[in-house]
Amino acid sequence: MAMAGAIISLIGAVFLFLGALGVLRMPDIYNRMQAGTKATTLGSILFLLGLGLGHFHKVCICKTIILVLFIIFTNPISSHALARAAHYIGIRLTKKTVLDKLHEEDREELV
Amino acid sequence: MKKLLFSFIFLYLLWLLLTGTNTQELLLGAGVSLLISLLFYKKLGIYGEFRVSLKAFIYAIIYVFVFLGALIKSNLDVAFRVIQPVIPINPGIVLVKTTLKSPLARLILANSITLTPGTLTVETAGEDFYIHWIDVKAADESGATEAIVRNFEKYLEVIFG
Secondary structure (H helix, E strand, O other): OHHHHHHHHHHHHHHHHHHHHHHHHOOOHHHHHHHHHHHHHHHHHHHHHHHHHHOOOHHHHHHHHHHHHHHHHHHHHHHHHHHHHHHHOOOOOOOOOOOEHHHHHHHHHHO | OHHHHHHHHHHHHHHHHHHOOOHHHHHHHHHHHHHHHHHOHHHOHHHHHEOOOHHHHHHHHHHHHHHHHHHHHHHHHHHHHHOOOOOOOEOEEEEEEOOOOOHHHHHHHHHHHHOOOOEEEEEEEOOEEEEEEOEOOOOOHHHHHHHHOHHHHHHHHHHEO
16 A cells, blocks of 8 residues: 555656646746646645555545645636736736737727 | 535535544534534525535536546646647637536636646636637637536536526
């Protein structure tokens, strides 16, 4: 069981690493947020579950499940708040961007 | 009554996960959960949005698995993109519309969209969701709605009245 937990934790760590790589390599804040949110969510979930399995004990696993639930509920909200704030203070999207419906709408309201 | 029941179930499940199965603690937890549910009865409007039926319950369980599948797929998608020499992206912010009425259902939908492949909810205004899409496949509203929202919406429609 400790072995299975270690392997699951390792997979989680790989996802966290790829998330960090994404944050470094992506061209603008919104794409970085994409890499950051998704990879950290699954990475942390797997890491915590692996930890719970590694120290196999009923209470321990239940507590990691609670942590996982809170991560699933809070992680997307925080990234949504950051992306929204970034858009409203006018941080530009990368030059590769093909369309920005939200910005068009803002303009219409201002005119 | 429904509000009270849902509030009690959620609080008690949380208590069970935290404490485990000791008879004294089980009883105390039930008492405290009931007391809190009764004290805050007027503030529990959000639980009234659940639909109570066997079908809704089954769909809720299916939804969890659909969501977990989408979460794993989105991680593999991100991993696939970041390890390539030139990152293959075609990003943009698209507008999608949801038919869901309940605020809690909309919250869950927005969160699910953020955790699914290549999409991030930037702004919500009523039924309009502005989604940052890492690889825009459909620029128009109906096409984007079909691609991003429909898969979750059909389950949430059943779970929330």
